[in-house]
Amino acid sequence: MAQHRVIAACLLCASSLTGVAKPPPSPQDLVELSLEELAGVRVTSVSKRSEPLGEAPASIFVIGAEDIRRSGATTLPEVLRLAPNLQVAQVSASAFAVAARGFNTPSSNKLLVLIDGRSVYTPLFGGVFWDAQDVSLQDVERIEVISGPAGTLWGTNAVNGVINIITRPATQTLDGDFSASVGNRHADAALRAGHRLANDGAVRFYAKHADHRASRTEVGVRKEDAWRRSQAGFRADWEQAEGMLTLQGNLYEGAIGQPEPGALSLDGVLFDLDTIDVSGANVLARWQRSLSGGGSVSAQFYIDHTERTVPPTFGQRLDIADAQFEHALGPMGRHTLTWGLQHRHARDRTSHGTPYFAFLPERVTQRWTSLFGQDEVELAGGLKVTLGVRVEHNDYTGAEVLPSLRVGWTPGARNGLVWAAASRAVRAPSRFDRDLFVPAAPPFLLAGGPNVRSEVAKVFELGYRADAGHDWSYSVTVYHADYDHLRTQELDASGTFLYLSNLLEGRSSGVEMWGTYRIGPSLQIKAGFTAMHDRFRLKPGSTDPGAVNTLGNDPSHAWQLRGVWDPTPAVQWDATLRRVGELPRPNVPSYVALDLRAAWRLDRQWTLSLTGKNLLDPHGEFTDALTRTEVRRSVYLGIQGHF
Amino acid sequence: MNIVRHGRWRTESARHGLAQRLTERLERALAIVAVAAAILGGPAATAQMSAPEQDVKAAFLYKFLGFVEWPEGALGFPGDPLVVGVLGSPIMMRALENAVSQRTAQGRNVAVKAVRVGEVPQPLHVLFVGEHESPGAQAAAGIVAGRPVLVVHDAGVSTPGMAAIQLLLVEDRIRFDIDPTQAELHRLKISSRLMQLARRVAPTTGP
Numbered sequence: 001m002a003q004h005r006v007i008a009a010c011l012l013c014a015s016s017l018t019g020v021a022k023p024p025p026s027p028q029d030l031v032e033l034s035l036e037e038l039a040g041v042r043v044t045s046v047s048k049r050s051e052p053l054g055e056a057p058a059s060i061f062v063i064g065a066e067d068i069r070r071s072g073a074t075t076l077p078e079v080l081r082l083a084p085n086l087q088v089a090q091v092s093a094s095a096f097a098v099a100a101r102g103f104n105t106p107s108s109n110k111l112l113v114l115i116d117g118r119s120v121y122t123p124l125f126g127g128v129f130w131d132a133q134d135v136s137l138q139d140v141e142r143i144e145v146i147s148g149p150a151g152t153l154w155g156t157n158a159v160n161g162v163i164n165i166i167t168r169p170a171t172q173t174l175d176g177d178f179s180a181s182v183g184n185r186h187a188d189a190a191l192r193a194g195h196r197l198a199n200d201g202a203v204r205f206y207a208k209h210a211d212h213r214a215s216r217t218e219v220g221v222r223k224e225d226a227w228r229r230s231q232a233g234f235r236a237d238w239e240q241a242e243g244m245l246t247l248q249g250n251l252y253e254g255a256i257g258q259p260e261p262g263a264l265s266l267d268g269v270l271f272d273l274d275t276i277d278v279s280g281a282n283v284l285a286r287w288q289r290s291l292s293g294g295g296s297v298s299a300q301f302y303i304d305h306t307e308r309t310v311p312p313t314f315g316q317r318l319d320i321a322d323a324q325f326e327h328a329l330g331p332m333g334r335h336t337l338t339w340g341l342q343h344r345h346a347r348d349r350t351s352h353g354t355p356y357f358a359f360l361p362e363r364v365t366q367r368w369t370s371l372f373g374q375d376e377v378e379l380a381g382g383l384k385v386t387l388g389v390r391v392e393h394n395d396y397t398g399a400e401v402l403p404s405l406r407v408g409w410t411p412g413a414r415n416g417l418v419w420a421a422a423s424r425a426v427r428a429p430s431r432f433d434r435d436l437f438v439p440a441a442p443p444f445l446l447a448g449g450p451n452v453r454s455e456v457a458k459v460f461e462l463g464y465r466a467d468a469g470h471d472w473s474y475s476v477t478v479y480h481a482d483y484d485h486l487r488t489q490e491l492d493a494s495g496t497f498l499y500l501s502n503l504l505e506g507r508s509s510g511v512e513m514w515g516t517y518r519i520g521p522s523l524q525i526k527a528g529f530t531a532m533h534d535r536f537r538l539k540p541g542s543t544d545p546g547a548v549n550t551l552g553n554d555p556s557h558a559w560q561l562r563g564v565w566d567p568t569p570a571v572q573w574d575a576t577l578r579r580v581g582e583l584p585r586p587n588v589p590s591y592v593a594l595d596l597r598a599a600w601r602l603d604r605q606w607t608l609s610l611t612g613k614n615l616l617d618p619h620g621e622f623t624d625a626l627t628r629t630e631v632r633r634s635v636y637l638g639i640q641g642h643f
Numbered sequence: 644m645n646i647v648r649h650g651r652w653r654t655e656s657a658r659h660g661l662a663q664r665l666t667e668r669l670e671r672a673l674a675i676v677a678v679a680a681a682i683l684g685g686p687a688a689t690a691q692m693s694a695p696e697q698d699v700k701a702a703f704l705y706k707f708l709g710f711v712e713w714p715e716g717a718l719g720f721p722g723d724p725l726v727v728g729v730l731g732s733p734i735m736m737r738a739l740e741n742a743v744s745q746r747t748a749q750g751r752n753v754a755v756k757a758v759r760v761g762e763v764p765q766p767l768h769v770l771f772v773g774e775h776e777s778p779g780a781q782a783a784a785g786i787v788a789g790r791p792v793l794v795v796h797d798a799g800v801s802t803p804g805m806a807a808i809q810l811l812l813v814e815d816r817i818r819f820d821i822d823p824t825q826a827e828l829h830r831l832k833i834s835s836r837l838m839q840l841a842r843r844v845a846p847t848t849g850p
Binding site: 028030031033035036038039040041042043062063064065066067141142171172200239240241242244521569604 | 693694695696698699701702703705706731732733734736737741742744746773797804812813814815816817818837840843845846
């Protein structure tokens with residue numbers, strides 16, 4: 001295959017060069033750099049758990065705190081639109097389909113999402129209920145969007161990407177912050193207060209509330225999908241010279257209207273529908289410490305309780321306890337080793353309110369245990385090879401092995417980074433794959449998936465990344481993925497019922513690129529482009545010709561262009577133009593959208609902003625013409641202040 | 644690409660097929676460009692290093708010391724050390740100690756000391772304020788008002804009137820903004836070379 005040959009050629013060239021091995025930069029090395037070189041160093045967050053793979057070469061787009069503020073976005077999926085390597089499609093007023101590298105559906109299941117180390121995907125279907133996830137946006141330090149397999153470090157479910165949302169330590173948010181926005185589609189407000197604690201610690205508390213109006217379909221029918229959500233929480237950090245202790249907690253509740261007309265989907269949209277109630281509470285503790293010799297150790301524990309009631313059909317109460325430990329050994333010669341273990345325990349109690357479907361057994365206790373190891377080797381010629389493997393055990397399929405090989409090459413000191421990777425990632429079965437029965441009592445029409453196994457992806461990637469201080473930067477990645485054992489619905493030999501199985505295979509390849517360019521001191525242009533094509537094939541014996549349609553609905557290409565302009569120190573202008581290609585099944589025409597935002601700094605403390613989203617023609621973004629939400633112009637005034 | 648055919652194929656629309664062929668060609672072209680750029684040497688670009696935030700900020704702070712002029716006599720006798728006070732961040736304090744160990748600035752050794760509001764060491768030549776816009780940071784800036792102290796603020800949001808130099812995290816890089824008026828208020832002169840490398844230089848207000 002073309003990509004394999006190119007990767008092999010790269011490695012061959014690299015190994016023929018001779019040169020001195022470059023060890024990772026120590027603090028003394030950093031001081032040796034010139035100011036220009038220092039400006040190019042990528043910073044790893046002190047606030048997230050140490051994870052070397054985050055530094056290893058991969059297709060990573062970082063959404064910074066300033067980008068979030070300037071986009072005017074008020075919900076997480078809207079913030080994620082800033083990442084060119086993600087597909088974000090609005091399905092209703094509250095529901096979004098978010099994916100990387102294809103397979104996008106409202107219940108897309110190949111993306112892992114973490115908020116401060118807490119994984120927010122639900123083991124119910126392996127995806128994210130975006131209407132229940134929120135963070136205090138003003139406290140986000142950055143969001144790392146990794147497209148591509150990251151199973152070795154993050155486990156099963158990180159097949160096509162990882163979204164890592166990191167908030168600032170409390171020691172950096174000691175002031176108070178208030179922000180509110182009100183417009184034709186929504187109103188929201190958020191407040192945060194910080195306070196010092198003994199022993200070099202600090203704590204912050206936040207509370208926020210948002211209210212969104214219902215949307216309409218393209219023929220003007222009002223969908224009863226208005227929603228509101230409230231959330232409050234705290235974060236406390238104690239910063240010692242050798243390490244940090246962090247404690248976090250969040251509490252939320254929301255009422256989400258179920259859009260009608262609707263179709264069966266795991267976002268809880270079904271038949272004749274009442275308001276969805278969601279609520280949850282979580283606490284997390286994390287301890288990090290650097291060791292003499294350059295190593296570090298970290299431990300994390302969290303408990304996450306979520307409740308979701310989808311009347312009249314379905315309810316769920318889920319409790320998850322998760323403990324992780326990681327040890328990074330300091331460099332030993334050319335090798336830097338890291339290893340870790342994780343154990344997760346989940347108690348899932350579902351209930352069904354109609355005879356139409358149920359998860360059986362209703363109550364289930366599940367466990368996952370994993371162990372991972374990684375070695376980063378410095379070779380001659382500016383070459384660095386990272387070898388990692390993770391073994392994860394789950395109750396459905398036993399042990400899964402997730403290996404990965406990454407090679408990074410910095411030829412000379414000033415020529416950017418060429419990287420290549422080969423990985424095997426796996427999506428282990430969720431309850432939706434194994435335990436879904438239609439109707440709730442026998443005789444069943446759909447009798448679960450007793451033999452559903454993990455979906456497997458083998459991915460090959462090649463990328464190049466370069467930048468010059470803050471004048472320009474760009475990144476290009478090409479990838480090819482072979483998927484096997486994708487989920488299908490099969491007819492039993494008796495012809496009387498269906499069951500879930502894995503008789504679909506496929507391949508996809510694509511390119512992701514983005515760049516920034518500075519024109520003068522106050523204007524910056526950012527652009528991103530992705531293209532992808534995929535094809536799928538049923539395996540012999542399958543009776544599910546519709547399988548491909550349920551897998552995902554993806555455009556063949558998408559691009560976005562952003563202008564960031566600061567005409568004066570007190571005025572900011574932001575414009576984003578984006579185009580998403582046509583979706584095939586069901587067909588959604590391609591669309592172009594324009595977002596604008598203007599902000600004025602009133603004084604040292606307060607900033608006023610005016611944001612307009614989707615200012616061009618109304619358009620649909622997902623599902624069939626009859627039921628999809630028409631995304632219309634939204635204009636809102638915002639105020640933000642520090643005190 | 645060679646694909647062995649067996650089984651039933653999905654039908655693809657003609658447009659899908661065209662996009663597919665174009666994408667394949669584009670990917671191949673890009674792969675070749677990437678390899679060529681790497682081998683032949685792409686445009687001058689900085690090394691793709693990554694390091695912890697506090698180490699990068701400490702390195703920047705150490706570098707700033709060479710671009711600032713203190714008034715005559717402010718640094719004391721020729722053998723006296725340059726004193727850097729750190730308010731509020733033990734992690735930064737340790738990073739700074741690592742950065743300056745066995746190095747000199749302005750021809751002097753560099754000493755790093757902890758500062759608490761109410762306990763400001765004398766003499767003090769640089770004040771690193773490690774908190775974002777908290778009342779503590781404001782108070783600290785007030786304490787050294789008018790004195791020849793370089794105030795460097797580790798800021799989350801660019802805040803005018805706080806410090807001569809502000810360090811900011813933009814996406815995943817460290818940038819700095821310079822406020823020459825603030826420097827003047829502390830009787831310091833910042834080299835124009837450093838100002839060229841800043842992300843933003845605040846306009847000087849009138850006398």
